[in-house]
Amino acid sequence: MRILVVEDDHILREATVSILAGEDYLVDQASTGEEGLYLAKQGIHDLIVLDIMLPGINGLEIVKILRNNGCAVSILLLTAKDSVDDRVIGLESGADDYLVKPFAMRELLARIKALFRRKGNLxxxxxxxxxxxxxxxxxxxxxxxxxxxxxxxxxxxxxxxxxxxxxxxxxxxxxxxxxxxxxxxxxxxxxxxxxxxxxxxxxxxxxxxxxxxxxxxxxxxxxx
CATH class of the missing domain: 1.10.10.10 (Winged helix-like DNA-binding domain superfamily/Winged helix DNA-binding domain)
Known part of the structure; x- marks a missing residue:
């Protein structure tokens, strides 16, 4: 399975990529909204781990663009905001799940596996x-x-x-x-x-x- 990680925090991005690669996932990464959107549009990923606050196009806009283009890939949003309104906005934009920073890598892995299990029991x-x-x-x-x-x-x-x-x-x-x-x-x-x-x-x-x-x-x- 291939995962795209879009995160501008270098340390967090590299740590996330390392953990996912250690779980035998194929991983691509991007540090800006434009780069992340370009990679996401290739249609080669099974899941996108997407930060909301990104340079250029933000994560919510990326989700909306992908969904409007008919892209059904699973999307897990990352954000430092923890209010109910922020979570609702993220999910209503078309994301599948929402994880608040800072988070434990064990929880990230659990959320990813849960999203994969939702794929029609495939x-x-x-x-x-x-x-x-x-x-x-x-x-x-x-x-x-x-x-x-x-x-x-x-x-x-x-x-x-x-x-x-x-x-x-x-x-x-x-x-x-x-x-x-x-x-x-x-x-x-x-x-x-x-x-x-x-x-x-x-x-x-x-x-x-x-x-x-x-x-x-x-x-x-x-x-x-």
Whole structure:
């Protein structure tokens, strides 16, 4: 799973990124509202940890822009303000949860896991259930009837991204940015190679048709 942390306090941002990376999350970070909004618009994150008071565009404006553009990513707001009105404003803007500074990192992790559990019961105790497939984020592999597929890390990350967005088309660039990062200089055509490898591992179980190519656009995991 990939998380975006948008926080202008350098010490808090680095501490948060370190803790999340230690929990095996993929993490991107930004220190300004403009940079955070740009990264959020790429559509490659499962959750955004977003400070309200940011240089440039503030967190509430970012939430409104994302929601108005149809972005449904889970958003956890961070703020130093603790009044009921401030919390209500944050949630009414479209955020999913609200955490007041200073906070314990244990609480942040608990809030993040709770938000993931809300995703239509798709994610349960570090597992993603998708049709006959079960993805386990702890071992970075997928299973069919408890038999492991033997995925590489990149194969797992691609399949996880598709599973978290099942029935939705993901562009080749979205998959590439999610798995290889926004600053990678590798050609995005590598996505097609890994999709081919995934299908070869799924074909033994008759599940290769799960990953469908949407010509000229990208790929989709279709389980119905």
């Amino acid at each position: 994610i349960i105790e570090d597992q993603i259930n998708c049709g006959n497939l079960t993805l386990d984020s702890k071992v970075k592999d997928a299973f069919v009837n408890e038999e492991p597929l033997g995925l590489t890390n990149k194969e797992y990350e691609i399949l996880e991204f598709l599973a978290l967005n099942k029935e939705q088309i993901l562009t080749r660039d979205q998959i590439f940015d999610r798995v290889w990062g926004l600053e990678s200089d590798i050609s995005s055509s590598i996505v097609d190679i890994y999709i081919h490898h995934l299908r070869k591992k799924l074909i033994a179980y008759g599940l290769d048709i799960f990953i469908q190519t949407v010509r000229g656009v990208g790929f989709m995991l279709k389980v119905s």
